[in-house]
Amino acid sequence: MSEGALAKGYEFAEVESHWYSYWEENGFFRADQTSSKPPYSVVIPPPNVTGQLHIGHALNDTLQDILCRYKRLKGFEVLWVPGTDHAGIATQNVVERQLAADGLTRHEIGRETFQERVWEWRAKYGGIIINQLKRLGASCDWSRERFTMDEGLSQAVRQVFVSLYNSGLIYRGKRMINWCPRCVTALANIEVEGEELSGSLYHIRYPLVNGKGALVVATTRPETMLGDTAVAVNPQDNRYKAFAGQMVVLPISGRHIPVIADPYVDREFGTGALKVTPAHDFNDFDLHTRHNLDIIQVIDERGIMTDQAGAYAGMDRFACRRQILKDLEKGGWLVKTEAHTHRVGHCYRCHSVVEPMLSLQWFVAVKPLAEAAIEAVREGKTKIVPAKWEKDYFNWLENLEDWCISRQIWWGHRIPAWYCRRCNQVIVSMEAPGQCPNCSGDSLEQDTDVLDTWFSSGLWPFSTLGWPRKTQELEKFYPTSTLVTAFDILFFWVARMMMLGLRFMEEVPFREVYVHALVRDAEGQKMSKSKGNVIDPLLMMDKYGTDALRFALTAFAVQGRDIKLSEDRIEGYKHFVNKIWNAARLLLMNLEGFEGPFEIPEKVTGLAHRWILSRLQRVAAETADSLDNYYFNQYAQVLYQFLWHEYCDWYLEIVKPDLYGEDAEAGRLARSVAAHVMHNILVLLHPVMPFITEEIWQRMKPFTSGLSIMQESFPESRSELIDPEAEEQMETIMAIIVAVRNIRGEMNVPPSLKVEVVCIGDQDSHLELLEGQRRMIADLAKVSSLTIARAGEIPKPGHAAGAVVGNMEVFVILKDILDFESESGRLQKELSKLEKEFAMTSRKLSNDDFLQKAPQDVIDKEREKNARLGEKLEKLNRRLDIMNGLRENLAI
């Protein structure tokens, strides 16, 4: 061995940075578009350029990294495209805050200077999250890192816009949209988050103009009454039928407004009379269209009351509400106030209450695009895993309304539309036009709005590969293989990539979508900075190492269930990392000066060796199967179980005498097999624990060869090594060892004290097996002398504690120290457990229906089990009789 023994503790910090740069320097993450290997490609969900790595990213990118590293080992040409998203509103907010600190606003410095500031900001801080991804071990091809505002991607955006405009799928129109008065921009419907608020429902009296009575309306937003242009009632409502067509006096303003009848009004809700404010409510706007009502805008784009609000002009909308209520009360119009919880829309970026607003915006007509996106999933061109998300996907796309894509901010892709100042012609084109094609005027102005960030993210799978240019990358890697994402951006992002990918590439953007869960805190709450319950992945990596964090996230990544994560669960997996390290340490200590063989022999002899090799083949198969099906938790668990509880607990303990013993041949075999299995475990684990596996792998030469574990082949399950006989025999031996240990434990025999053990059986195969494994049993069960005998050959020992294993009896001789009382108690407990099981199988077997209708193999199995239990019961019963007899003798 070249590298020598391992340090006692695993120094993860050093190891991690060392190997990451080694991988990067050697170009192991780089994809070759000219390769003849089959392609496997993934595009990263681009984090916000303003972002810091949070636990959600850590999960998302760990899973992608697992898939990418796995596929590389499997012989694929893997491309993982990294990058960041310009995050229009979020980034603009960040830079505006920075300006505010200098006492400036973006309007004061102007659009161009502001954009320069954003680019400066990006140059300085935009790489933070990239470095955090490297810290996590992400094996992205950094030579292909993209940013949604890159020139190439921007050109893609313009081309898509122009193309959709020319085919009539992008249009400009004046419609009701959601507006954030804080961000001062339009939002897409999906960017509005409904939040349950406890507010009030105010009942307000609107007197009839003719003085003969009044209508009482109910509203949650009294301030909008300044813009009321009607009161609506249901035509079927007998209470109000007579009012329809009359006029009422709008309190405070004194304006006269009509009472209209419309079936939209819910008779049951509130008073059954609805105030109608077309300028500030989606449904009221619809009523305006049907009834040709006036529109009066009383709230402006900053949430301030307009001149139309009369005396309230200039007030903030919420201050106005309070004042209106006071004034209504003073005037006697406020009939009553009742508590009312309702959902109010909030801006997903800044959390302000959004305002419905009539506004001139750009839209994408999504219907035809959505139909194609639905069709592609229905036909299985893209598979969503777990499949339950397909339902949500369909439901969303089927009920999709046109997508508002213009934003009134400065950071983003400016809309490629120009307006002729002379004739108002709209010109949409890739580049700034020289003159108006309609009137030849040369006074043109570009639209000041930018596009929704998600518009550019929607192109990500092909824009990052060079589209609209025809590149080798597109040829080789599109459609991408797998998209890994959390469900909360299924609609924001996945659905839009589907729509746009199908439209412009005429092919789905990805073959499979794996939708993973959200990471929550230990109480199941969403993590948020304001709640203070965030787990910072960077801190976790500092404390426990990246591999431990990655393994924890993977072990909890069960399909369809959110992950409740707490710090001690991460700490727990650090223990696993430690276990791997120490197993390797034991191995490497014993490989010093080892001269081979570095391969296992063609034909392996020795029960334990055959057994562990057989188990390894099964584990390799399960591992691949788990990853192929996105059962990440199962992948982690299988390896955890195998490494710790089979390789370490049993195999290494079994071969220790060979390692330390005199038999050189046995020592060589043990070293070869132990190293072979470790080598394979390392490769199997590498996708989830890239760092420690590389570190150990490097030290295992010449068992390993090459530059990196990354260049290995993923272990195939070798059927010729699967050895059911060895597995069965080991199970028998292990059961006997456990039985002896159990007795020792129960009877309080100290570990330092070796005991005499007698095994009695009546099957040749068993007796031979035990004879062959004397040493293993003696070592692992701490046995001083082991007697193996055929039933009847020797008397069953009296002063001994016994157990039944299969159809053998195992006795631990306790001569003077046997306490008959506790031994008979122990046997009794075991008996009652068995009796219950025996009764159950007996009942089944005496059921004619079962015997007639159950499949034969089930019946056979049940018969076998019943016989086994019966035999065991008989032996235990006899033993109990003996113990009871001895106890009575003692009493006499």
Add this chain to the structure above:
RNA sequence: AGGCACGUAGCUCAGUGGGAGAGCGCUACCUUGACGCGGUAGAGGCCGACGGUUCGAAACCGUCCGUGCCUACCA
């Protein structure tokens, strides 16, 4: 209001028609030459409730209870 999940050991969760499992925690014992971030053994569960299908249900179906999430224009 509708839809979708989930309810299994103290905690967190696997398991989807024929033997109730894991990790952590807990108890007892242990300076065994890789590891106390360890070892060995043990305790602990009418698998939310009720009904149905079935020879057989933790699993399939229905109802209910509880929890969570998503969607919706009841002002």
